[in-house]
Amino acid sequence: MTAPDRSSPVDGPVAVLANPSAARGRHRDLLPDLVRRLSAAGRPVRLLAAGTAAEAEAACHAALAGGAGALVAVGGDGTVHRALQAVAGTAVPFGVVPAGTGNDFAADTGAPADPSAAADAIAVALRADRTRPVDLARLTGADGTTRWFGAVLAAGFDAVVNERANRMRWPRGPRRYDLAILVELARLRPRRYTLRLDGVPHEVDAVLVAVGNCASYGGGMRVCPAADPTDGLLDVVVGGRFDRRTLLRVKPRIYRGTHVGHPLVRSYRARTVELSAEGITTYADGERGLDLPLTATAVPAALHLLR
Structure with missing residues (x-):
């Protein structure tokens, strides 16, 4: 709705x-x-x-x-x-x-x-x-809660790190996030995700999962490099069974968007993305979002942007 x-x-x-x-x-x-x-x-x-x-x-x-x-x-x-x-x-x-x-x-x-x-x-x-129409993504949680996002929904390792950092009371500032990364790297394991993309099911074991209306998150990381906020679609990028060493090698490539060429990365495009996994709280536009499972739906021209 x-x-x-x-x-x-x-x-x-x-x-x-x-x-x-x-x-x-x-x-x-x-x-x-x-x-x-x-x-x-x-x-x-x-x-x-x-x-x-x-x-x-x-x-x-x-x-x-x-x-x-x-x-x-x-x-x-x-x-x-x-x-x-x-x-x-x-x-x-x-x-x-x-x-x-x-x-x-x-x-x-x-x-x-x-x-x-x-x-x-x-x-x-x-x-x-003068305005121009821009798409947004509408999230619907299992309990019917709805939220909107404009850039990217993180539902993998980055979301897990954010969730841990937000629970920590020490240290303050960026060092808290750095420590959360180290903790979660030590615990790194692929999770089983169920995706339904426009009704087509996919079962994947993954470390990174992002749903993009736009290309970037985290201050310029082009995690969904082909995403276009005017095409009426969402881009889904899935990084599969990365171990710690592989993740650390691939992560810097996200700033350039070249990670999508890695053999463990898969990209999809859909109007409706149903996403499910155990124990994941998503982050949308960098803000704490809904728990999985949820549905993300591309809503064309949902925003009238002043340009």
Whole structure:
């Protein structure tokens, strides 16, 4: 079931979801200038107040219900992910100002890498009432819960590492993720996955599983290098029975997207992906997602991107 369609008021205010701590606060001081640049569209600009991820999603939903004419996310993939939960499947135009550590959705959909240039481009698009349609993926869990993602769903080793890192209280910062990698490498084992791709079943033993609407995750790792967010399809990349040594050799190749040429890697394409395995919590756009089993469905033109 798609999100309810909401018509966007022609002159409604521009709601802005900003994450001041994105990229470790590197762009925090830019926010007033970004708001000024967005105001050049001739619309009121309203910053949304949110202290947590749940509050961010609630604020976006409230802004759209209150008549916002557009929604802009200022931050990284996590901020985009929260905003997508409100704007997906609606007629409300959406813009991204990349200001995070990972800006994969912005990069893969053509946003300028410079935050100021991205804000200027959004203002120009707002003045011209110009958008372009972009696909999103809708997730449906076993209990009927639905979520959306724009870039990549991780359901293999990377998801397991993220889950462990998020449970750890020490050390702080990037070293916690590094330690989680070491722990999970020591425990590495292929898992049995059941995939149904447009109804066709596949049983695979795998270490890496990714479902991509876009090509990249993790700050430029092209895990689904052929994914196109305008083709109405999802790309599924499966890395099979890697041992530790093979995984460590293949992992750097993901940044270039050349890992798909490895004999243990298989690529598929489908509109609907049913995915099942024991003990996996997925990560979508780098954010904690749904437990397996789940269904991912490509939804063409689910987003009206300001470009």
